[in-house]
Amino acid sequence: MSSFDEIQTACVVRYPYLWAREAGKGETEGRKHRPVAVGVRMSRPDGDMILFFPITSKQPSRDRFSAEIPDTEKRRAGLDVDLRLWIILDEFNSDVVGHSFYLEPEPPVGRFSKAFFLPLLREFIARRKTAIQINRSVS
Numbered sequence: 127m128s129s130f131d132e133i134q135t136a137c138v139v140r141y142p143y144l145w146a147r148e149a150g151k152g153e154t155e156g157r158k159h160r161p162v163a164v165g166v167r168m169s170r171p172d173g174d175m176i177l178f179f180p181i182t183s184k185q186p187s188r189d190r191f192s193a194e195i196p197d198t199e200k201r202r203a204g205l206d207v208d209l210r211l212w213i214i215l216d217e218f219n220s221d222v223v224g225h226s227f228y229l230e231p232e233p234p235v236g237r238f239s240k241a242f243f244l245p246l247l248r249e250f251i252a253r254r255k256t257a258i259q260i261n262r263s264v265s
Contacts, residue, residue, distance in 0.1 A: 129232055130223050130224075130229075130231050133167065133176065133223070133229075134164060135243075135247070136163065136238045136240065137163075137164050137236070138163055138164075138204060138237065139161070139164065139232065140161060140162075140230075140232070140235065141156070141159060141160065141219070141229065142155065142158065142160075142228050143162050143180045144156045145180070145217070145260075146217045160181065160182070161181040161235065162178040162180050163213055164234075165179050165218060165247060166247070172225070174224075175221070175222050176223065177218045177219070177220050178218055178219045179214060179218050180214045180217075180219075181205065181211055181212070182214060183209045184212075185210065185212065186212055191253060192215060192216070193213050194211070194212050195211045195212065195213055196242070198239075199242045201236075202239055203236035203237060213246065215246060215249070215257070216253070217259075217260070218257060219259075219262050220260070220263065225263045226262065226263055226264065
């Protein structure tokens with residue numbers, strides 16, 4: 127089993143996330159490796175597509191679709207329990223395993239529980255058409 131196989135829904139990995147505001151200014155590279163949640167991993171013949179949701183310590187504005195991460199979930203996900211952290215769900219990066227300059231074959235740092243993550247994922251799916259996607263895969 128490769129480490130890519132371990133990257134599944136609800137796990138947390140480090141990834142150079144490119145924010146929509148940065149992409150809107152013409153930037154093409156994420157400024158730093160940050161923890162991201164794997165939202166969905168979809169099997170495809172040319173490589174599995176993965177959706178990544180950023181995790182941030184900057185409190186999002188009220189108009190953002192986000193959720194504060196409880197301490198218990200921070201521990202499960204391998205995140206710093208001393209920081210207030212949020213998962214942002216109104217924008218995401220998509221990337222393709224095997225066609226990515228950014229996705230490393232490193233094991234996840236942790237994983238969110240189904241009880242915490244699945245309701246967020248269901249709400250994301252309901253709002254999907256309004257979310258901003260930044261495609262990071264190489265064509």
